[in-house]
Amino acid sequence: MEFKIREGEIKDMASVLELIKELANFEKEPDAVEIDMYDLIKHGFSSKPSFKIFVAQMKDDIVGMVLFYPRFSTWKGQSLHLEDLIVREEKRGLGIGKALYTKFLEYAQKQKMNRVEWVVLDWNKNAIDFYEKTGAKILKDWRTVQMDKEALKEFVKNKK
């Protein structure tokens, strides 16, 4: 059951998309994934990539991944946002998630980031316990606000 962590490459993106869909399913939003493999390739491997990714490989299979990108806090300065940390369900309990998480945090420290940040579902107690045990803090009083493409179009059209 050995695995290795390495930087993600274009050839991994089909497997990465599968992992993204598996996570959306776990988060009870099976239809939420609107991107495809070509979006991952286009935005992750251009001259100005939108994200960076490490994958966990076991024999020839991609069994996990961590995907992240820079943000800028007007309080703390440069930070990294962990967008997704995913391990294929049947490969959990082998330390793959911890290894990906550690790789991400080591990378953040090497890049002299002042903060790392992500979001968690409030009912995902296992994840919350894990994050808190590693020194992360859950902010209780902040809420995420989103405006989707349709609402954006509607607002811009009618604003006057």
Next chain:
Amino acid sequence: MEFKIREGEIKDMASVLELIKELANFEKEPDAVEIDMYDLIKHGFSSKPSFKIFVAQMKDDIVGMVLFYPRFSTWKGQSLHLEDLIVREEKRGLGIGKALYTKFLEYAQKQKMNRVEWVVLDWNKNAIDFYEKTGAKILKDWRTVQMDKEALKEFVKNKK
């Protein structure tokens, strides 16, 4: 009481930092701002800027700003994150906040963003009402998780 909205320039960053500190104070975190004017200049006006900013100018004064940067959603693709939308307290009620918000959303649509996103404090009812009225959604079950520089260092040191 006329104002104009324009792109922020290096010369505005001293005023922008003042606005950032005013917001931190409102959010009951007066000591949270660790960056200085030079961080704003360095990270906002390099060849690979970490953020983009529009300011509201009234006569010679900067009285408001909106600061944002790209993110990447593994569900929706490219998005923009609104980090701060601030209007100086004594200039509220003149439509400056709405104008900055609109400018940001117009920019997002022009850039073909699939989503815009930000966070709000759960007790800031005025802000929440405003956002919802404009078509944004408050996600009730997601929580922000943060690991600061010290916790990051501690984790990386002791992980094994």
